[in-house]
Amino acid sequence: MSTSSARIWLLHAAVLLALLLAQPLLPEYHYVNVARILVLACYAVGYNVLLGYTGLMSLGHAMFFALGMYGAGLPVYYHGVGALPALALGVAASALGAALFGLIALRTRGVAFLIVTMMFGQAFHLTLLHFNVYTLGDQGFILSETIRTLDVAGAAFDLADSRVKYNAALGVFSVCLLASLLLVRSPVGRVLVAIRENEDRTRLLGYNTYLARLLALTVSGTIAGAAGATYALLFSYVGASFASILHSIYPLLWTLLGGAGTTLGPLLGTGLMFYLEIYARDLTTAYLVVVGAVLLVLVLWAPRGILGTLRDRKARWLP
């Protein structure tokens, strides 16, 4: 293992360890906030696999988040499935959805891909509303009356407990982050980056770029779905607003802010934006202006985001 490789794994281990050990230091409010951030950061990590490493911008990722959310939530709501099987079902639903969607949508690229994702996302949102009888539509539904514990290896943890939320969120986040790290540092990951840089050239190196992009989209959608399923289980709510276009724009914002194409960027971006919005809300009613302003600042002065800029200037070894 080369030194830079060791340094990379150490850095990620350190970040995860810090999150694990920080628990006693976090006041209750921030404790649960960080748990929320970790779940939403998973969503951004998934988004980043597609945007940051494969160069495909999507405006329909809320569809995958919602697939995971409903894939986990509906079986709990209707059949009382346990938390872990529900998580697995949610992940499976989003993986299947992303793969099927990719088969169709990846025939396009660039701006056309972006619009196709947006259209499918919108159609999916409307579908959730329309089949209200089953999905409970815009009102959504609550899981805490059906499922109260997380059963792992015979032990039952109370899902209402902040510590369970935090550690479960951290667990899912660790898996997603390390999976994304493993992927982007693998030979396949290198191919994805090559596609981002120059797809035509990559094809002539003997790579089936369609399949590679399909893989990236599937992994990306699956991680987003894992985030959705985890959100449903930990925060007990499933609703169609998570499939709206605004919810597709968020991971784009988080990823760009933290640094697209850096493994830790999504976490940084999600956390910063989460707190930025909270504090902006204390200052102005129109706190979404902050979202707009951050997007403009990023595009104009920091297109590579925080960690991307740091990597360019100081630490080229950052993955």
Next chain:
Amino acid sequence: MGASRGGDESTSSSSQARRISRRGALKTGLAGAAAGAGLLTVGGIPAARAAGSDRPIRIGFQVHRTGIGAVYGRWYERTANAAAAYINELGGIAGRPVELVAEDDGTDPRRGAEVVEKLATREQVDFVYGTLFSHVVIGSAPRAGELKIPYFVVSEGYHVASGKLNRYVFQPGITDVRSQITAVAGWMMGNLGKKVAMIFPDYAFGYDHRDFLSAAVEAGGGTVTARIAIPPTETAYSKYFPRIPADTEVLYHVMVGPGVLTFVREMGEHFGSRRPAVFGFVDSLEGVPMTSPGLEFLDGTYLWEAMPRQAGQYDTPHERFYRERVGVGPDGASIRDPKDVSTYSHMFGCWETLFAIKEAVEQSGYRDPTPADRKALIETLEGFHGFNEGRSHPQGPKVFDGRLHQCFGQQFVSKVNAGKLEVVHRTAIEDSRYEPAADYTKMAL
């Protein structure tokens, strides 16, 4: 429901703690901080814990300042502030001043839950209150239950009474959609006709109307001639009107969101004078001036109102007092800006809910956000049977069903006459009752 007709402050009738608490509250109100000691005996709270606890009662206020609910949210906020100011004039809650801690939820369920989190854990409020839109209520309720913080919603959704939420969620200040429909359906069929066509938004709120009205119509021997669901993104409505069969006697409509005016106007354009009787929910026109261009078509149609927008239509001293305190003029618009029309039919819920909280706190002897105090508060509130009409409950008397955590009240049917809403019928509370489907009191705390 108690028989007393309180002038300034009404009280609920059931609790034994009532007299003590009132005396305590008055005393504190008169004597200020020094009288804090007078409360020490209330509800058997140990004296040691109460030391220095003249801190304000902090009530977290989850409000739709942005997003699709913002029109309601603005008036909810004004009403809540007016109610809090009045409560403080009266000496506060159990002698302690009330402080509202408002936070925008963006009319978004995800943010709603985060706001509950912030209010409960960072702001350390005693209760959370105020939400209207049902998806925000449903998104926020689980977290409130987990944090074991009493959560008072002002939503008119049926979700509280349906038993879907948890024991910490109450709706003591506004009636739910199901009871509203149940109450007015009888009048509608008796006076306008029994062949009813319905137009409603194609999402959950509309489905409540579709299901409960259909049931009520069929129970009353009528028929539903058409159920027309309008997509949430629609901006033009004329094309839907041909679906209304010619033999329809009553057209029942309910819409929410910014498209409602267009809807009503196009309905008028389409039918002209050859229209069936029209009965709608005022939700379609909350915050909208009745003098808006195109609304003249509504002349002669009927609307459900929970609280009559037009002054003098439900002429009680309490209503007049309330109207003045929230700053609403005779036509339902803000006194300061006649174009700024209130959400009069819903926002009284914020006022009444705060008073319900006041009464529950005072009668339960609640002091601090501890499990024991919260338990006492919840059990006390569940023991309430209703609220008397008065300044604290200006919309009218309420029956409270502790099993459902839901109140029931009178409803109004108004006729549009030259741009004014004139009340033609007032329902009795009994008209709005339905078979309860839940019992929260059996749930664990």
Next chain:
Amino acid sequence: MSLGPHLLLALLEGLVGACVLALTALGLALVFGVMRIVNVAHGEFFMLGAVIAAACAGLVGDPPWLAFGCALLVAPLAVAAVATAADWAVLRRVRYDPESTIVATIGLLYIVQQSVLVLHGPDARAVPAPFYVRLDLGWFGYNGYKLMVAGAAVTLLLAVWLGLGRTRLGLYMRATQQDREMATALGVPVRRVYATVFALGAALAAVAGVLVVPIQQAHYLMGLDPLLLSFIVVIVGGLGSLKGAVIAAFVIGVSDGFVSVLFSPTLAKILATLLVAMVLVVRPRGLFGTSEA
């Protein structure tokens, strides 16, 4: 209502809907056609037009036609100014890179939308039409102003079409559209053409907003749906083809009129959205788009 009038209404609504659609999408189609960028803030420019019309109605009051006239004058100028500022401050600096532009215009969307929330408030405001006639067609009535909107849409479409064909700016635009580098070489002031086209697209959106607001109402969140619909029109019509966009608007508008009347409208909207996405998948240049050589 019997079938005949039923179909008449569907046709009428469909045609008017199509005109409104074409009007709304016109600016987006122009901007995409010439500049090859997707302006996500297009819907907000439309909303700004409508809100300015509401503000004019509030300030001028009666008679409605005067307020309407003011709005028709003020809204396009004001919105074009906003667009020019955005072009100067942002788009030019990211060199009209397609993806940066999308991110930037999403940012612009929020800034415009939230500013309107602060300045105008959250209410939906009705704006009186400059004139009001209810046409009684026997079986049902119809708003005469809607027909005027349709007429105005056709007029504007013709004006833009003529402008593209007959004026020097139009020539510049067509040259830029076909080959930006060649146009630069031939002395076309490409940068100025871009700024002008972006402002013009915004102004057209604003005019659409003013014209449409009397049959809808001004609200700060009203921009999203027209944006999505405009996307649909521009895509199906063919990216960059004005003629295609007009045809698409009519096909979509008229079919929506019929489909909504005959089937479940929400389901119809879902299927239409998916269909449009499939058009883009199968023919990435849209139905009438010309391929780039």
Next chain:
Amino acid sequence: MSALLEVDAVSVRFGGLTAVDAVSIAVPAGEVRAIIGPNGAGKTTLVGAICGRVRADSGRIVLGGADISRLPAHARARRGIVYTFQVTSIFPTLSVRDNVALAAQRGLMRGVMGRLAVDRRVLDARVRGALARAGLEVDPEQPASALAYGHQRLLELAMGLALAPRVLILDEPTQGLAEGEIAHFRTLVRELAGTVSVLLIEHNVEVVLAVADHITVLDQGRVLAEGTPRAIAHDPEVQRAYLGG
């Protein structure tokens, strides 16, 4: 003689223009075949059709006896047809090492695990080998965009070599190279000859005459002449059409 690569009556049309008109050539294994012709003769289009960048409208392309006409570009690359670009087409933001590794790992990725991890030592050895053969002596960790133009061309060549080609298509490889680099390149091509078939598009006549075993002359999309360097150099028709005679 059984050729490794057979191009059989391949035509490519762009709209009304026929860029390649029923061209047939056969390249034996290990031969260096130069393709020359004036600008617009269809050289790049022809090799584009061979490697799959351009779709042939008719004709067949056969590699080692197997018809590959219908295969997509990446599948042809996997079978050993490797194209190096006329206009340098490297991955500018990736390091020199990663550029070459992208090519070198291709043959190592077998199965799911092979796609997630390859033997690092084998990969490193291949990368170093390709860089050395191409004669690119620079810090492999620097971004490719930092290389001088000539070095970028050598990187392109190293990527081609790292793919272990059976047919290596070199499109204007010496353009922009310095004298010393051209000399190295000539040596390299002669080293490759015998094991790899090389299709060389080149304007530098000196290089062509020095390294090619066989030359095919294209003009207006057709084969004008074919033969040994000596024969071609003396072909009067070629001189008239191409060498400016």
